[in-house]
Amino acid sequence: MLDSLKRIFGNEKSGKVAKKRLQMVLIQDRASVSPEVMAKLRDDIIQVISKYMVIDKTDMEISLESVDDSVALVANIPVQNMRHHK
Amino acid sequence: MSEVIVVTSGKGGVGKSTTTANLGVGLAMRGKKVVLIDTDTGLRNLDLLLGLENRIMYDLIDVVEGRVEIKKALVRHKKYENLQLLPTSQVKDKSAVNPADLMALCDELRKEYDFVIIDCPAGIEQGFQTAIAGADTAIVVTMPEVSAVRDADKIIGELGRSEKDNIKLIINRIRPAMVDSGEMMDMDDINDILAIKCIGQVPDDIKVVTSANRGEPVVGDNDSQAGKAYENIVGRLLGEDIPFMEFEKEGFFKKLMKAFKLSKD
Ligand SMILES: Nc1ncnc2c1ncn2[C@@H]1O[C@H](COP(=O)(O)OP(=O)(O)OP(=O)(O)O)[C@@H](O)[C@H]1O
Numbered sequence: 001m002l003d004s005l006k007r008i009f010g011n012e013k014s015g016k017v018a019k020k021r022l023q024m025v026l027i028q029d030r031a032s033v034s035p036e037v038m039a040k041l042r043d044d045i046i047q048v049i050s051k052y053m054v055i056d057k058t059d060m061e062i063s064l065e066s067v068d069d070s071v072a073l074v075a076n077i078p079v080q081n082m083r084h085h086k
Numbered sequence: 087m088s089e090v091i092v093v094t095s096g097k098g099g100v101g102k103s104t105t106t107a108n109l110g111v112g113l114a115m116r117g118k119k120v121v122l123i124d125t126d127t128g129l130r131n132l133d134l135l136l137g138l139e140n141r142i143m144y145d146l147i148d149v150v151e152g153r154v155e156i157k158k159a160l161v162r163h164k165k166y167e168n169l170q171l172l173p174t175s176q177v178k179d180k181s182a183v184n185p186a187d188l189m190a191l192c193d194e195l196r197k198e199y200d201f202v203i204i205d206c207p208a209g210i211e212q213g214f215q216t217a218i219a220g221a222d223t224a225i226v227v228t229m230p231e232v233s234a235v236r237d238a239d240k241i242i243g244e245l246g247r248s249e250k251d252n253i254k255l256i257i258n259r260i261r262p263a264m265v266d267s268g269e270m271m272d273m274d275d276i277n278d279i280l281a282i283k284c285i286g287q288v289p290d291d292i293k294v295v296t297s298a299n300r301g302e303p304v305v306g307d308n309d310s311q312a313g314k315a316y317e318n319i320v321g322r323l324l325g326e327d328i329p330f331m332e333f334e335k336e337g338f339f340k341k342l343m344k345a346f347k348l349s350k351d
């Protein structure tokens with residue numbers, strides 16, 4: 001992780017590094033101050049996926065995770081059954 | 087049409103009071119009737135920046151607690167008669183004024199003044215909620231540094247949650263030479279991050295400090311880059327379309343002149 005950060009930021013000017021770091025941290029900041037938005041997103045995801053599969057809503061997890069120089073929306077959604085499609 | 091503007095930042099010490107003083111004087115120079123309200127109770131400074139520290143009789147707390155009329159508490163600027171300051175108390179606790187008080191006060195002042203500008207305390211506590219309560223517009227002041235920008239984003243979020251959607255940004259203390267060498271974020275970088283309309287970029291300028299020393303905001307001073315920048319912001323607040331200025335840099339030529347003592351600064 002540290003190595004890859006160095007690789008990415010190493011020879012870059014500190015102004016650009018500042019910008020990238022801020023863009024990443026603000027995704028986390030904004031998500032953490034509005035849990036309602038994350039809850040709504042969760043509900044919407046459930047709705048869409050439920051059209052195709054039966055999922056376990058109680059065990060599902062969604063979160064924002066920092067991976068190197070980007071932030072990812074990570075979802076872990078246990079699938080119980082697949083619906084039939086014509 | 088009058089406008090109530092709150093000057094806020096989140097992080098302390100980025101230039102809220104300096105901005106408030108300069109915009110106040112700048113608007114007054116343009117003939118507008120202006121009242122400035124210091125809401126940083128316990129840490130009042132706006133009086134000092136305006137050179138009015140010896141003229142204070144009453145303060146914001148006296149007004150909201152009904153001891154004096156607003157008119158009696160307002161301190162008139164020495165040079166610009168159309169500029170008034172409502173100072174705050176240097177002692178009483180911050181919870182003495184609540185959002186409803188300030189909203190009522192702003193609505194009263196709105197009837198007589200073109201601009202009511204509120205200097206907000208740092209932070210996001212009660213003092214912030216009180217300061218923003220009566221405002222139509224929020225000016226968020228930040229600096230091109232990571233912590234100041236992050237705190238500005240936090241404030242922008244809080245303003246949105248309080249239904250204050252008219253938000254403008256001022257980037258203060260820019261160092262053009264650092265921006266040029268890529269070691270400081272510039273206006274475009276900060277625009278990309280915060281996505282808020284920028285109405286001014288003010289360079290770091292020793293004249294801001296020397297003018298504060300004298301209690302005379304730098305805005306009238308045409309030899310000062312910061313003074314010029316504040317003048318431009320005043321124009322933009324009045325609806326004028328003013329392009330962003332290029333900062334003078336100490337380039338090769340100027341350095342050469344200096345070396346031969348051809349340039350006086
Ligand atoms: N453009 C500038 N160039 C140089 N110095 C500046 C500039 N803007 C502000 N300063 C200096 O920075 C310091 C803090 O400014 P100011 O008091 O306006 O900040 P503030 O946001 O009101 O602080 P607080 O959060 O404590 O109320 C002061 O010493 C001021 O002179």
Ligand SMILES: [Mg+2]
Nearest residue numbers: 102103126131
């Ligand atoms: Mg201040």
